[in-house]
Amino acid sequence: MAVLRALLRHTSGQIGVVVIAVFAVAAVLGLLGLTPHDPLAQDRLARLQGPGATYWMGTDLFGRDILSRLMVGIGQSFAVALLSVGLAAGAGTVLGLTAAWFGKLWDGAVMRAMDVLLAFPAILLALLIVAILGPGLVTSVVAIAIVYTPIFTRVVRGPALSLKTRSFVDAARTFGSSRRYILIRHLLTNLVAPLTVQITLALAWALLTEAALSFLGLGTQPPSPSLGLMLSDSRNLMETAPWMLIFPALVIMLSVLGFNLLGDALRDVFDPRTRRALA
Amino acid sequence: MSYVLRRLLMFPVVMLGVSVFVFVAIRLVPGDAITAMLGTESGLLTPAQRESLTAYFGLDQNWAVQYWRWLTGLLQGDLGLSVTYGQPVSRIIIDRFPLTLELALLSMVIALMIGLPAGVFAATRVERPSDLIVRVFAMIGQSTPNFVLALLAIYILSVVFGILPTMGRFVPLTEDPLGNLAQMILPAIALGTAFAAAVTRISRAAMLDILGEDYVRTARSKGFSQRYVIWRHALPNALIPVITLSGVEFGYLLGGAVIVEQIFALPGLGRVVLDAILQRDYALVQGVVLFIAFNFLLVNLLVDLAYAALDPRIRYGAS
Numbered sequence: 001m002a003v004l005r006a007l008l009r010h011t012s013g014q015i016g017v018v019v020i021a022v023f024a025v026a027a028v029l030g031l032l033g034l035t036p037h038d039p040l041a042q043d044r045l046a047r048l049q050g051p052g053a054t055y056w057m058g059t060d061l062f063g064r065d066i067l068s069r070l071m072v073g074i075g076q077s078f079a080v081a082l083l084s085v086g087l088a089a090g091a092g093t094v095l096g097l098t099a100a101w102f103g104k105l106w107d108g109a110v111m112r113a114m115d116v117l118l119a120f121p122a123i124l125l126a127l128l129i130v131a132i133l134g135p136g137l138v139t140s141v142v143a144i145a146i147v148y149t150p151i152f153t154r155v156v157r158g159p160a161l162s163l164k165t166r167s168f169v170d171a172a173r174t175f176g177s178s179r180r181y182i183l184i185r186h187l188l189t190n191l192v193a194p195l196t197v198q199i200t201l202a203l204a205w206a207l208l209t210e211a212a213l214s215f216l217g218l219g220t221q222p223p224s225p226s227l228g229l230m231l232s233d234s235r236n237l238m239e240t241a242p243w244m245l246i247f248p249a250l251v252i253m254l255s256v257l258g259f260n261l262l263g264d265a266l267r268d269v270f271d272p273r274t275r276r277a278l279a
Numbered sequence: 280m281s282y283v284l285r286r287l288l289m290f291p292v293v294m295l296g297v298s299v300f301v302f303v304a305i306r307l308v309p310g311d312a313i314t315a316m317l318g319t320e321s322g323l324l325t326p327a328q329r330e331s332l333t334a335y336f337g338l339d340q341n342w343a344v345q346y347w348r349w350l351t352g353l354l355q356g357d358l359g360l361s362v363t364y365g366q367p368v369s370r371i372i373i374d375r376f377p378l379t380l381e382l383a384l385l386s387m388v389i390a391l392m393i394g395l396p397a398g399v400f401a402a403t404r405v406e407r408p409s410d411l412i413v414r415v416f417a418m419i420g421q422s423t424p425n426f427v428l429a430l431l432a433i434y435i436l437s438v439v440f441g442i443l444p445t446m447g448r449f450v451p452l453t454e455d456p457l458g459n460l461a462q463m464i465l466p467a468i469a470l471g472t473a474f475a476a477a478v479t480r481i482s483r484a485a486m487l488d489i490l491g492e493d494y495v496r497t498a499r500s501k502g503f504s505q506r507y508v509i510w511r512h513a514l515p516n517a518l519i520p521v522i523t524l525s526g527v528e529f530g531y532l533l534g535g536a537v538i539v540e541q542i543f544a545l546p547g548l549g550r551v552v553l554d555a556i557l558q559r560d561y562a563l564v565q566g567v568v569l570f571i572a573f574n575f576l577l578v579n580l581l582v583d584l585a586y587a588a589l590d591p592r593i594r595y596g597a598s
Contacts, residue, residue: 012418112296113296115293116293119294119297119575120297120534120572120575121571123537123538124537124571124572127552127553128301131308132307132308204422212538215426216537216553231426234430235430238430238438239437252424252427253423256424257419260418260421261418264418
């Protein structure tokens with residue numbers, strides 16, 4: 001609660017929360033099918049129409065409503081981002097905690113495996129995984145999750161290593177607390193701050209990667225709308241129908257910006273050095 | 280063990296892990312390699328032909344033998360043959376890599392030329408309107424994916440200003456330096472902007488940390504000018520995190536320019552990887568991915584070594 005209050009006093013936190021809230025509403029409406037028009041319906045008489053009363057953000061080459069397609073696209077992007085970051089955070093936390101706790105061979109094996117994954121530029125690793133699994137929405141989730149797992153593992157392992165040697169952990173052990181209890185109750189609760197910040201920033205990155213994969217034709221497959229595909233469609237039509245470029249571009253920029261702002265604000269809020277200034 | 284030695288020993292270990300990962304990953308691709316290699320034409324093969332091809336590529340051996348052959352080939356510079364190009368993979372890399380390298384360097388120059396002064400400027404005017412403006416721009420820059428920026432840049436230049444970016448045949452640097460630069464500048468800006476934003480943020484934060492240090496206050500109290508204190512005392516120390524960031528980003532750019540190369544029709548390595556993946560040219564995917572990972576690791580190694588050289592605390596304080 002204290003965190004939330006501090007967050008809402010933080011300027012970039014406020015902007016971030018508002019931006020994300022707006023897109024989250026659009027995403028939910030899009031996923032529920034509550035869009036102004038059918039995102040797949042083709043109005044052949046209204047092809048490449050500019051923004052207006054019927055089609056607020058204009059139509060594309062097939063006369064499909066851009067706004068409705070954007071809403072569904074945001075829904076899919078958010079779903080992919082949440083799922084993939086959730087998976088990565090889960091896997092990374094388990095790997096990082098156990099690596100720190102058991103140490104020795106397990107730690108070495110886990111961390112070297114993570115080093116190998118980190119040796120690939122992120123988008124390239126994602127592309128490689130898509131090449132193996134074939135393009136599609138599920139693949140995007142898996143690919144982004146795998147790319148982000150090593151980062152969560154590192155974020156968790158470092159602080160977990162130092163927490164492990166603290167006296168309250170020794171005390172818990174003396175009391176006979178089970179390993180699972182210590183790991184969850186004592187270590188994990190103390191890792192909430194770095195994890196929250198990392199999750200928020202990872203969401204920004206995941207949105208971006210999902211858009212990049214679908215832009216390249218390796219994510220969501222047409223005719224399903226997605227932000228990346230819509231941008232890709234706009235490439236040859238930007239002179240006649242700039243709205244096809246500008247609206248999806250703005251949506252991607254603003255949603256990534258929202259998560260980046262929130263991540264920054266959370267970092268400030270959790271940092272004891274800056275928290276005092278905010279209180 | 281010293282940091283530098285440990286770091287050097289780690290390089291071949293991780294690289295070996297990377298080679299195993301790539302090897303296994305490619306073999307997890309559904310379908311057999313012969314069909315993947317020949318596409319629809321594989322349907323015309325007689326069983327005998329298929330068998331001899333399998334033997335020719337060593338695919339009748341178990342994975343361990345295949346891996347060993349591949350690895351020993353790699354160490355001799357043999358990355359295999361690309362089916363789509365009909366050329367050795369190493370040849371394709373040699374042809375395409377200079378463009379990617381040039382693009383990465385150009386982006387880095389742009390990023391540092393904008394980001395470093397902006398970060399220092401903002402740090403010296405902290406919490407004033409000019410600092411705020413720099414920070415807002417940095418935040419927006421960091422949140423704009425390079426392909427979105429690339430498309431917007433093309434739109435603004437071509438539609439608003441009527442200048443058509445040259446996207447026809449690619450002109451190599453050696454052939455026509457100016458023509459080459461004209462083609463490369465837009466992609467470099469698209470790639471360099473997010474990088475510049477990151478440099479701005481990190482150099483601002485580093486400068487702020489250092490400007491609060493005792494030795495900076497001492498220098499100021501000795502009556503040195505603000506400019507002298509910043510240039511002589513603060514900036515050199517603030518550069519350390521900037522160098523780390525630049526190294527990592529540079530490594531990414533060497534392999535991460537996939538989409539921008541695609542948008543601007545630049546025949547670099549990123550495009551080769553993408554085409555290879557789309558065409559299922561696995562020898563090429565394998566070779567190029569390995570090459571990119573190698574570069575990435577190498578750049579990171581060099582950065583870490585530079586970091587150790589700049590900061591004695593890292594050299595001696597083993598963690």
